[in-house]
Amino acid sequence: MPYDILLDENFNPVLSNGDFTIGESTYQHQKMLLYADKGQFKADPLVGVGSRRFLETSKQNDFAREIRQQFYADGMTVNKIEIKENFEINIDAQY
Template sequence: MEKRKDILVDDSNELEFINGDFAVGNSDIQHIDHIIIAQKGEYKQTPQMGLGVINYLKSNTDKSKFQRDVRIQLNYDGYENPNIDLSEGFERLKIEI
């Protein structure tokens, strides 16, 4: 899959600027972060997209269900066969696309 480019945001989700203009660059990690954090229905164009990770952290979800749900959500945005690593727990989730 070709790397995606988009307007970038910083760790606080504030727009990044370079020389007074929007910063543009590789945005795959940013897209994945937003999908993982978003609740279902937050994306108007794709209402089924959004994992809502906070709901998983507050529940007793098993790793295989969590991995399956992450994979489904990333597939909605075109990320096929992501490698989802939970070997260090939910808080240290690693995703390779």
């Protein structure tokens, strides 16, 4: 389980007593990978699923494949990915 600086739902650092809050961050890392487009991380421009571009297509298999590849590249073990018709995503993956 990775521990990192925690971010709120808008990706702003969570502060406690004037300092960063540290905690378990698996879900946070998954969310960032799903939202990020390729090129948004300067240190590694190939990182990011870019989920917005899959909203305009019905290629759920391509979407699931991209999620799996990005999560594996980040060091996660992906057990299951389920993408429903309304693009509700259920992912079972951990470090």
